[in-house]
Amino acid sequence: MPDDLNKRGAQDRSRINLNEPHEVKYWTQKWGVSIEQLKAAVEKAGPSSAAVAMVLGKPD
Known part of the structure; x- marks a missing residue:
């Protein structure tokens, strides 16, 4: 079932x-x-947005 966008x-x-x-x-x-x-970045760090932000060098 897809995410509830609301x-x-x-x-x-x-x-x-x-x-x-x-x-x-x-x-x-x-x-x-x-x-x-x-x-x-997701492949390297996993699905955590904080971890992906670190890999990309961006603020979370």
Whole structure:
């Protein structure tokens, strides 16, 4: 079942789901990175947004 787009909060922002296009768009725009850069960072750091931000050298 897909995410409920009406329920957004801290839990949604703490993990990155590359299978959800709206999440990929949010994170790439937030950090100003390409989809490929985001995917590589998630592969390296896992789905935690804080860990991915560290890999990318961006503020969480």
